[in-house]
Amino acid sequence: MAGIYIHVPFCKTRCHYCDFFKSTNLAFRKQYLEKLLEEIRERSDFFEKNNTPVQTIYFGGGTPSLLKVEWIEKILESIQTNFRVIDNVEITLEANPDDLNFEYLKAIKNIGINRLSIGVQSFFDEDLKRMGRRHNALQSRSALEWAFKAGFQNVGIDLIYGLPWSDSNLFLSNLDVLQEYPIVHLSAYHLTIEPNTQFGKLKLQKKLFEIEDSKSEKLFWNLHDKVEQLGFEHYEISNFCKEDYFSRHNSSYWNNEPYLGVGPGSHSYDGNHRYWIKPDLHQYVTKGYSEGLSCESLTTxxxxxxxxxxxxxxxxxxxxxxxxxxxxxxxxxxxxxxxxxxxxxxxxxxxxxxxxxxxxxxxxxxxxxxxxxxx
Ligand code: SF4
Known part of the structure; x- marks a missing residue:
């Protein structure tokens, strides 16, 4: 089995902790789409050697929910045309709460998205503000309500823990939401302060620090215990799921299965080689993927x-x-x-x-x- 990852390198603004590759220049979205469709066509033989069927498609970013419904549909149609895709393919879209409304959710469900990963990060407005997130807690709750109303069953959220200004009880109270909505997946990441971020600058100025290791470990196990009590399995260090709702896409990475990544900044793996496309949006939209494509053979x-x-x-x-x-x-x-x-x-x-x-x-x-x- 194989997976396809689509990197959507756009965000409206930069969150203070994020060093992922993305651009806040949304004007390039249309050109990006054209080049992306070209890349999907031209790399259609990526799995051909072993004729591996595609079992997962994942829109990650950046902010995939900044794509119009008709663009997502075009991308999915192109994948269906150019690859052998299994019938019950898992199709995930990462989404920011402030981009979601009922009409959008219903429309993306109708074109085949069957798994949502919503970047909630915290249900406290103070945390969201300090992290430079664009949404508030009410928007996250509305997004969840609309998602279930639109008919999604496979809905997960992302949370961040280890925020220096927060305390463990406050973080753990975020988990109460898992009892309020039929959420089936949780990704919980510990905050790391990366150098090329707003938080990185604050750290250099000695205005922000990571929490102590002992506190982090305690928080990790408190998180583990509470989420397991709520009926979730802690199946990977940062991921929890209700029975059978593990991320098939991410699990295929962990199982060493091949995947094709398309879009600037994406990575691919065919079992023997690793490929990556330079994280340069301008080069991608002007010259296409091949200019920025690199490959290395993997040793045993x-x-x-x-x-x-x-x-x-x-x-x-x-x-x-x-x-x-x-x-x-x-x-x-x-x-x-x-x-x-x-x-x-x-x-x-x-x-x-x-x-x-x-x-x-x-x-x-x-x-x-x-x-x-x-x-
Ligand atoms: S929305 Fe996600 S990818 Fe974009 S800046 Fe924030 S954390 Fe990074």
Missing amino acids: TDRFNEYLMLGLRTQKGIDIKRMMENFEEFWINIQPKVQKWLDSDFLECEDGYIRGTRKGWFVIDGVIKDLFLVD
Whole structure:
């Protein structure tokens, strides 16, 4: 199975914490669409070698909800024409609450969008204002109501935790909304202060700091416990879902399946190579994708490290049998280190899988780094 990711690199304004590639110049949207359709046509043989059917389509950004309904429809039609798409394909659209209204939601549902990921971030206006978000809490609630009224069943929200000015009880009260609406998916990301952002500048001026690690860890497990009590499964370090409502698209990344990314700043993977398109909107709309396309061949070490990293971030962990089949020598090579983490209770081994324990999962990135191999 395979996935297609469409990068929509537009935002009305920049949020204070965000370093994703995007442009606030919305005037290029029409030209972007034309070049995007061209790219989809020209890369239609991306999966042809193994004739892999497309099972997920994901509009991410940026702000995909800034696209008109007819544009989204054109993109979907082009994908259907140029790729082998399965019947019950998962089609996700990331959306900002302030872009949504009942008519828009109904219209995108009618053209095939069947999964919504709404960038709520917080249900407190003070948080939203300080993060530079364009919407308020009331707009998030309205967006949720309209989404369910329009007939969406697969609706998820994004939240940010670890805000320096907030406290844990306030953040955790955001989760009450999971009892008020039939939300089936939650992505919760810890705030990181990136250098090239408004928050990065404030950090340099010593006006804003990340919260202490001990507080972050406590918050992570409070979040985990509360969301699990509400019937969600914590299936990846930042993701929770109700039964069977995991993101099929993101799970295919974690399962090492191929995907094609289109649009400036997007990445693709065919099992052996990684491709990326330069995050340059002007170049993309004037010269097309091929000018900015780069490719690198992945070594076995790269693929091993990738599988290790993605697997250990999931609740399921890494499949030892699969490791032995694909990377026997590498896997044997890191056994002393794996044993060290098992002995110190950061990792556990169960049913043929190795995964992070309660002590280890929050700091899993450090464990992964230790296990990485270098060529
Ligand atoms: S809307 Fe999303 S992509 Fe755009 S600036 Fe804000 S966080 Fe970044």
